Amino acid sequence: MQNVAQPYRSVLYIPGSKTRALEKAQSLPVDAIIFDLEDAVAPDEKVAARQLLAKTLNTTDYGPRKRIVRVNGGDTEWGADDLATFIDVAPDAILLPKVEDPATIAALSGLLKGATTIWAMMETPRGILNASAIAAAPKMEGFVMGTNDLAKDLGSRGRGAMLTSLQLCLLAARAEGLVCVDGVYNAFKDEDGLRAECDEGRDMGFDGKTLIHPAQVAIANEVFGPSEDELDLARRQIEAYEQAKADGQGVAVVDGKIVENLHVETATRLLAKADAIKLVEGA
Template identity: 50%
Template sequence: MTTIHPRRSVLYMPGSNARALEKAREIPADALILDLEDAVAPDVKEAARAQVCAAVKAGGYGRRELVIRVNGVDTPWFMDDLAAATEAKPDAILIPKISAPETLQQIGAQLTGLWADPAIRIWAMIETPLAILDIERIARAARDPTTRLSCFVMGTNDLAKETRARFVPGRAPMLPWLTSAILAARAYGIDIVDGVYNDLKDEDGFRAECEAGRDLGFDGKTLIHPGQVAAANAVFAPDGAELSRARAIIAAFDQPENADKGAIQLDGRMVERLHADMAKRVVALGEAIDA
């Protein structure tokens, strides 16, 4: 099984806010997106870039994944952002508005030219109608190791803007787009993180959307405020009962008498070997979270 990175809570932090970058060292999010794009005004882009890269180099964020979101490839800041981020060596660089696989191949070539550390991954924002229409080919780009593609991040606010879809409880207008992205991600071994929830006062609505996203298959949720971290961490983690059930399934198939069986009965239920594979991932995720 490949190494699992818990991405239950992925918190955006404005790159222009030094106090927020410092505070982020203590926030129990699984990953931090240090943002140079939407959260930063044009006149402070360069200062934010320097500040974010200095924070990443300084470290002190523990085992949190650090991701730098650069400005889009069609902006005047992109190449300087990419070069600076490459030098800072975050865990990943998040690219906005990926709408075609060719963009990922272009960025891969640019990273090669910058002699980027091989460990740096690329995360792709899925936030345009063209991205949804071409989602399978975009995900397939992960098969090309030069693209470094490892994670999709849903940009639901931008999708709503571009399509004029309304935000309603349950997100019915967006469900076909969300599930298409999840299917494509899973087909090519990519993690995928849900979009943000905008109403900071609606804790029940936020938790309900986390639960719905988890049930759809998302690995976690992007967040806009530290107050959302605890709920996301709880919802996207296996609970005690789920872990106990998973361990029981693994133990049952480990019994010598079940070594050659494709299906067994456990506690009155039919369990197939594929359930054992699913159970191993649940246990591995729980262990990664504990670590």
């Protein structure tokens, strides 16, 4: 189940083979890091990357940032060893690529140690169609949308063609209380395009966005983080509702709008998220 206070505004992919990138990630204001052993690592570097990343996670403090390791698929020559290694390392989560059914999740869930959870890359047509069953599998915590691979498999052009897939995964994630993070924006120098896609993802309901470059972090954090106006409204809603309860009334009114318990729950989560963001930014 999702920790509602943990922010996921910015989820940055870091190659597991790059020592400098692994070091720099300690100081970046990101909410979560995907330490990637799959797409970001060349085949002849995968074994060394696995060893480097295992040593790094065992000896390096990444503060409040969520540590997620994306392993290679079970159908590759590296997948089994990746899992064996990081089950022992026990990061915050293990991210499985191209998940297509809940059996894949169930097989891993019984092997995990400590508080390690499972995240799933949702990036194939079969996986999208099985999103509900995957979300309900044991130890599941989050979905990451793999929009590049999904577009390739669909033969689609443009984000609009993927809206059904994105919404199906969001529905499945929310039904089971999971995190759901939007796919990457490839043109990392295009700030306007990134902001527009972040705006769309936020309005759809995603918790944040996966990123391929540190230059994208600030925009994602801004768009997916609560604004001062939103925080002010949340505080006033809680205050007004508590006063209404004390006066024996079932609802309150703020800015001409009814405030009920459901609004207070949302406001409380928003303030908790803001507190968690302060921890990340303070680190």
